[in-house]
Amino acid sequence: MSVLQRDPQDMLRVLEEDGTPVGEVPDLSDDELVTMYREMYLARHFDTRAVSLQRQGRMGTYPPLSGQEGAQIGSAFALDEEDWLFPSYREHGAALHRGLPLKRTLLYWMGHEKGNRIPEDVNMFPVAVPIATQVLHATGAAWAKKLQDEDAAVMCCFGDGATSEGDFHEGLNFAGVFDTPNVFFCNNNQWAISVPRERQTASATIAQKATAYGFEGVQVDGMDPLAVYAATRAAVEKAKNPDEGERRPTLIEAVQYRFGAHTTADDPTVYRDTDEVEEWKKKDPIPRLEAFLRETGRLDDEKVEAIETSVKDEVAEAIEAAESEPRPEPSEMFSNVFAEQTPEIRAQAEAFAEMYERHGDEGFLRE
């Protein structure tokens, strides 16, 4: 029986908090499991460095992901190459698994348009900063794949807060009606900035909302990367090859916690207790997977150390590369608005260029 065929209130789990298996371990090779660990570790380290860059004034506002690596890497791992990811603004971990260079992620949060340019070979949309708007795009993209007879699933990531927006309802409703190959992946990290999950919905779970749209909803331990992988993999397979009478879309609610602030502009100590944070830290997905991999002989001190060293080098190189990137040419503001520049935009660009010629940066840059 598929792991998706369960009561939406019955949370799927593969690993205990101490890494002991309590469910069926997904069929992944040793290398894949170690890679999963490495990417989670990388996402955490990247996150720590990014927050510190912001604190040092080397980057703008940044939304941290610590605590959510298991959900992000576990779900992205379940996608096939032809599948698509439609992220929110916090999916730096899922994005790195999809192949988005870390440098791009850094550039985006450093205010460079180039950071929003997804490489041609990466099946991923730019981040969505408004809440839940990407849900409809993901439904439409999956619908297109179906109408074009292409065998690809589209995964959309969003938070618990997003489930309150009208776009969430509309996106899932269309998906149900048109039976689109979607995986709706809700990173329920308990807090929409300062507003707790209980204030978003009176439903016992978010997963159960799927029932009303006519497809399966499953709640998974979002800090258990193997459970996340198992559920997402089953959902991806069903999206592309449903059984007779089965609907393609799935809603996955990955129950997790953001250890840090909503963004670097936020102070979570104002609205939540440190005790709560400490409780959730016991479920940390990284030591959890590490314990399992050590226990089963897939990791040892030497391998962990090698991973740590290579990850630190990789992140340091990405930061150096991003910081060496020259500031974009001011004239780039006027490009890519339309396929062809309109006469008015051309005139404004020319007027700007003349003024820039006369004044240089001094005429524009503030302290």
Added chain:
Amino acid sequence: MSQSQQTQNLTLVQAVRDGLHTEMTNDDRVVVMGEDVGKNGGVFRATEGLWDEFGDDRVIDTPLAESGIAGTAIGMATMGMRPVAEMQFSGFMYPAFDQIVSHAARLRTRSRGRFTCPLVVRAPYGGGIRAPEHHSESKEAFYAHEAGLKVVIPSTPYDTKGLLISAIRDPDPVIFLEPKLIYRAFRGDVPEGDYEVPIGEAAVRREGTDVSVYTYGAMTRPTMEAAENLEEDGVSVEVVDLRTVSPMDKETIVESFEKTGRAAVVHEAPKTGGLGAEITATLQEKALLHQEAPVERIAGYDVPYPLYALEDYYLPSVARVEEGIRNAVEF
């Protein structure tokens, strides 16, 4: 305002908070609702301490749903309450757009006065704070274009409190856009207790005889600075701060122009279809025979607001404002 009132030295965002506090104390029909306005005190601290003082029924953390906030606030307003709905950033206001333009703006008209909508929708707006994508736009023209909405954009702490109190007391919906670039940029004297700054009245910030410059919100500061620089070169600049962009104080706008015969408009919103066009048309309609030069529009460009590495080039700078005013004077 009575002589006995004490003044406090507040930032613009503290004046927002003080205005809310004053009206919540005066009128128990006033409720504040939005995302993170409660325990967190608002992401810019505009509602700090209000939840502790007035409780969960009057300072309401809502689910994350802008259409939900605006639409339920309309329902509350029709039933005799005075909701002040916060949109966390004006860039996230669009899900509420339908509720605001199709319903809040039209309820009085379509019910022929049977139902009214005394609603305030507050939102931080505008650029210049190195914020992420969708956090910096100036789209006041959308709302000013809509019949049935008043649109207020203060530029000083004093005006902020007085205009917010007027907005809450106004019998019709008011869009209250707060220039977040100057939320904490300076302080100003703000009386304790209540006072109103009337909606629909511009303020002449600086008198001059050579050219009239119309602006509002965060652009008032670079405009004043440019005016001072020009003064050193012997150019006398009058600066008119609109304060309310709809309904616009056309009397003050025209009066100033009749004196100077030359004009420039400064706003950070895109040039095309911006309020500069409305001001220019007003001058054409009402004071053509006084006009001695084309009206200069110093505005944001007709491009999506860039990510922050380039935002300083997008926003009108002092040098750009100065040059624009000079063009109007030297024509």
